[in-house]
Amino acid sequence: MTYGQPNGPVEPGNQGSGTPYPNLAQYQPISPEGAPPRYFGWALAITIIGVVPFCSPISVVAGVVALVYSGQVRQKWISGDIQGALSASRKTKIWAIVATVVEALLVVSVIIYILVSSIQGTSS
Numbered sequence: 001m002t003y004g005q006p007n008g009p010v011e012p013g014n015q016g017s018g019t020p021y022p023n024l025a026q027y028q029p030i031s032p033e034g035a036p037p038r039y040f041g042w043a044l045a046i047t048i049i050g051v052v053p054f055c056s057p058i059s060v061v062a063g064v065v066a067l068v069y070s071g072q073v074r075q076k077w078i079s080g081d082i083q084g085a086l087s088a089s090r091k092t093k094i095w096a097i098v099a100t101v102v103e104a105l106l107v108v109s110v111i112i113y114i115l116v117s118s119i120q121g122t123s124s
Contacts (some may be wrong), residue, residue, distance in 0.1 A: 007037060008100050021060035031052075033117070034066040035073065035074060035077040035078075036073060036085055036086050036088075037073075037089055037093075038070045038073045038074060038089065038092065039066065039070055039089070039092045039093055039096050040067070040070045040071075040092075042066075042096045042100075043063055043066035043067045043069075043070045043092060043095070043099075044063075044067060046059060046062075046063045046066070046096055046099040046100050046103060047059075047060060047063030047064060047066070047067060047099070048063075049103055050062075050063050050102075050103055052100060054103070054106050054110075056102060056103060056106050058099075058102045059098075059099040059100075059102040059103045060099075061104070062095050062096075062098045062099035062102065063095070063099040064097060065093075065094070065095045066092050066095035066096040069088045069089075069091040069095060070088075070092045072084070072085075072088040073085050073088045073089045073092065076088055
């Protein structure tokens, strides 16, 4: 006993040919050249920097979100979703900027704390 159509699924409107998805041969994936920037290096670096020296949960989360969107850029571009790739690229950049600003503020606050502590320590 067999189930389904003997020649596989057939595209609607093309029931008579017996060729499964005949238009599939015409599909040409888009090459990765010319794709929007992924900002992968930036997202990875800021995530590692957020984890290693300062353990800043906000920048780590923002960095991970940036990494996720960075991974979507190429996937969407190759599959032909140009707007999706551009959107993912913009979101990657935004989240990488958020993580970078949080890290920069953290570094500046640590430097100020060290300076104030050393000044108060010498005045006592």
